[in-house]
Amino acid sequence: MSGRELKKTIVETAGPPDFKVGVDNAIFSVDTAQNRLLVLLVMRQHEPFLGQWSLPGTLVRHSESLEDAAYRILAEKIRVNNLYLEQLYTFGDLGRDPRESPDSYGVRYLSVSYFALVRFEEAELVGSGVRGIAWYPLEEVPQLAFDHNKILQYGHRRLRNKLEYSPIAFEVLPELFSLSDLYQLYTTVLGENFADYSNFRARILKLGFLADTGLKVSRGAGRPATLYRFDAEAFAPLKDKPLVFI
């Protein structure tokens, strides 16, 4: 029996493998001024993939839950008051981490990913000005470390679903917004062709949870736009009903 075969036999008979468990965050934001969908990337400071861009991540510590780890890594990268965070998906394919080498005696690396959405205007990068952390427009994201491009793809799909089926838009808009602000947010995430403005406007007003504040705002030429706010009380009875927002 060769050394390699012997090692394989030892691994296979040693019972189920040990895993290191990482948490990786797909943190999205929408720059509403420039109509850009952004994702937070950090440059890796260690091997593997030293110097390559990646989603912010960490290995889970002894005393923390998965969610604790997700909040910790987020707090290390940005300061933000309002945020939406939920678990996204768990990635555990064989060989997804180069540290799963033949010399590692079968230790595997699992990533539990989290999806977050933060308000761009109030999100402050920690250590900003320092190299190695940046908001990337989604369409300019480079090749990332590990399987992070795939995680990001899952995150983007979740974000679209959330906009279609939940009131998540109101977590990232300012408290008062025009219907055109809301429409721009949707087109930035879903693409130009998801619905035309007048259909979108009619549909969203009909749902009955946007309150007309009576205030108007003038921007450039054209008529002043009415400002609305999300009426959580009016939305409450709809909360558990299946609903499409667009």
Next chain:
Amino acid sequence: MSGRELKKTIVETAGPPDFKVGVDNAIFSVDTAQNRLLVLLVMRQHEPFLGQWSLPGTLVRHSESLEDAAYRILAEKIRVNNLYLEQLYTFGDLGRDPRESPDSYGVRYLSVSYFALVRFEEAELVGSGVRGIAWYPLEEVPQLAFDHNKILQYGHRRLRNKLEYSPIAFEVLPELFSLSDLYQLYTTVLGENFADYSNFRARILKLGFLADTGLKVSRGAGRPATLYRFDAEAFAPLKDKPLVFI
């Protein structure tokens, strides 16, 4: 320093903890003849929780992905031709497994759960007749091992969402079905009051992907019922659009 404190120090400084990773399946089925929503439970043959009911689960092996493990445990418990399976959620709270004892030097136990829906009429329990495996009506599920009641709760919510937002019902109905069969499936999962029959009927026909086969079926008294089939081709253009099915 006491022995316990010393051990804690060793654990905390030894770097990130090792995890054993399990896969647990919430496998649902609908007994359409009896209008019962069922979940597959197995009796544990080992400690911890020896002799207690649990979701079917396994520790992930060296050579398999998470999904491989989910399919393996399913194949060990039931034979079925059609099935729907997807990842549900990952549970990793501290102390969720009693094997995370103070003597385990910090080894943690993570559960990646999967959600499955199978067609009751064709699902054959492996080793049926043997004790220790059973379809349980959801409302009669006992206290389960570990945090499996919580996993089951997540699974039930996913099942409801899938019925509301996707054509998953047609994976568990026979190829030809009446609108009353479809309505019964929905009420079995969502409860009696989700919609009245005539609204449901109008709504689902309007979506345009149920094809009238021209066939009728007589059951008991009353008029013969028209048989429909799911028209995948008519559904294709709707596939990526946000849609509510009820």
